Amino acid sequence: MNKISVLVTGVGGSGIGSQILKALRMSSLALDIVGTDTTNKSTGVKDVDHFYEVPLANHAGYLPTILEICVAQNVKIIFPGSEPELMAFNKHRLIFNTAGIIMPINTEEVIDICLDKFKTNIFLSESGFSFPRTCRINKIEEIPSIDYYPVIIKPNTGGSGSNGVMIAQNREELTPFVSFLLNICPDLVVQEYIGNTESEYTVGIITSLEGEFINSIAVHRIIESGLGNKLKIKNVTGRIELGKNLVVSSGISQGTVGKFPHVTKPCEEIAKTIKSKGPLNIQCRLAEGKVFVFEINPRYSGTTSLRAMVGFNEPELMIRKYLLGENIETNFPFPEKTIMRILKEVML
Numbered sequence: 001m002n003k004i005s006v007l008v009t010g011v012g013g014s015g016i017g018s019q020i021l022k023a024l025r026m027s028s029l030a031l032d033i034v035g036t037d038t039t040n041k042s043t044g045v046k047d048v049d050h051f052y053e054v055p056l057a058n059h060a061g062y063l064p065t066i067l068e069i070c071v072a073q074n075v076k077i078i079f080p081g082s083e084p085e086l087m088a089f090n091k092h093r094l095i096f097n098t099a100g101i102i103m104p105i106n107t108e109e110v111i112d113i114c115l116d117k118f119k120t121n122i123f124l125s126e127s128g129f130s131f132p133r134t135c136r137i138n139k140i141e142e143i144p145s146i147d148y149y150p151v152i153i154k155p156n157t158g159g160s161g162s163n164g165v166m167i168a169q170n171r172e173e174l175t176p177f178v179s180f181l182l183n184i185c186p187d188l189v190v191q192e193y194i195g196n197t198e199s200e201y202t203v204g205i206i207t208s209l210e211g212e213f214i215n216s217i218a219v220h221r222i223i224e225s226g227l228g229n230k231l232k233i234k235n236v237t238g239r240i241e242l243g244k245n246l247v248v249s250s251g252i253s254q255g256t257v258g259k260f261p262h263v264t265k266p267c268e269e270i271a272k273t274i275k276s277k278g279p280l281n282i283q284c285r286l287a288e289g290k291v292f293v294f295e296i297n298p299r300y301s302g303t304t305s306l307r308a309m310v311g312f313n314e315p316e317l318m319i320r321k322y323l324l325g326e327n328i329e330t331n332f333p334f335p336e337k338t339i340m341r342i343l344k345e346v347m348l
Contacts, residue, residue, distance in 0.1 A: 003032040004323055005074045006315075009054075009066070010081030011035035011044025014252055014302075017081020020315050021047055022305035024079075027316040034073045036066070043346045057084035063092055070101055076323055077102040079300065079315055083115065083158065086299055104209060104318040106278040106298040113274065114298040117156050117189045127273045129266070130290045132192035140179055143171070150193040150237055150246055152294075153177055155185040165230060165248050167193065169237050194292045195285035196243035197224045201263050202253050202303050203282040205271035206314050208321065208328075213272070215331055216264040217312045219303045220256045223249040227341055253303045257310050258336035266291040279314060310334045 006024060010017030017035070021044060024031055035048030038056055045051045052069050055062045062085075069075065078101055080086040089096070089103055090111050096103055105111070113119045117134075124131040133148050136156060150169040158164075164185060168174035174190070181188055200221045206214045223229045230250040235242055267282045270293065274280075281297040300314060301307070307314065311334045320326040 003030045004319060005032045005034060005076055006319070007034045007036070007066075007070060007073070007075045007078045008044075008048070008081055009036045009078070009085045010038075011048060011051075012037040012039070012042030015082055016300055016302060016304070017079075018044060018047075019302055019304035020079045020081055020300055023308035023313050023315050026305075026308045027313060027319075029316060029319060031319075032073070034069060034075060036069065041348060043348075045348060046346065057082070057088040062088060063095065067095065067099065070096070070099065075101060077104065077319060080105060083299065086111065087115070102318075102322050104278050104315075104322065106276060106280065110274055110276055110280070111298045114280075114296045115157060117154070117191075117295060120293075120296050121189070123274060124270075124293055127270075129270055129273075130292045132194045132292055132294055134189055134191045137178055137182075137188040137190055138186060140175070140182065143175055143178060146171075146174065146190055148192045149174075150235075150239075150242070152191045152193055152248060153181060153188055154191070155181075156187040156189045158185075167231060167233055167246050167248060169233075169235075169246070191294060193242065193246060194294070195287035196241065197245065197247045198243075199285045199287055200249055201260065201284050201286065201291075202301060203264055203267040203284060204301055204303070204307060204312075204314070205264075205267055205276060205280045205282065206317065207271060207276050207278065207280070209277050211275060211277045213268065213330065214317065214328055215312065216259070216268050216271075217307050217310075217334070218258060218260040218264050218267075219253055219306060220258070220260060221249055221253055222255040222340070223247050226254070227252040227343075228254050251302050252341055253301075253306065254339060254341045256336060256338045257303070257306050257312075259334075262286070263291055267293075270296070306339045309339060310337050 231248040281301040283295040
């Protein structure tokens, strides 16, 4: 049986590409996996069948290099493994469509909304979904408009894995934090801190590229300890319902993987309303009996491998549907399991 040639970009570290790669390695399909990264000092070097070092996604030579690799390796399908690469493929998807290469990514419209946190907030507001109060900040003089605390400050675009994120519990903390971050990123959002450390979920909604719902899954995240948190500070607001500590989760998700219909059902409605086609990942907290959405990622998730471990293998589903022509069962069952993560050393 001939192997199916698959390209996964950004295969190093603990990013999305490495998650997709892990999921594909769990597949029973005969795959020939091509991997790329911007450095050969990448943990993905040993996990792929063919490795290529490529320029950064915003470099003029990036897409021509990827296309050359696809031709050389007879690649049939591409899975972007980072947001910068997703943006590059999104803008130039016609090049690869013309070459007969499948890219199971979401639509231009969904990607445009979801990679901008304030646009996401506007969508949620206009569609009637619950979300934390959010304010866009471009200059220090706009801080007085914020009258809710504690808050999370983060870049409006980018900032995957909770990079560039801070927590402020009052105006005195917010002012220097915003001043500092504006020097790094001129476009910020200040978002109300909702719920506690036991209320956070990462939800995956997978639909076909035609927009037909396939299935949903959630990870009830464990973020208080270990690799699960990016930032943790003592709660001094006096609001005991927020918990002992205020915590921002990291890009390394762990916890209990399951259906959790009280969380996934509202997220399915969000995917339907935004007209998602392909992978969609929703970050939310369950508070006051409602699902409050604070981010929507139009891509595969940092929990892709965890999902695959319970039989919810999204990259494999796309290969089966679009390369092998198989019918995919809607709402297929999978077990509920708790999965924790550790560091792993790789000698290159």
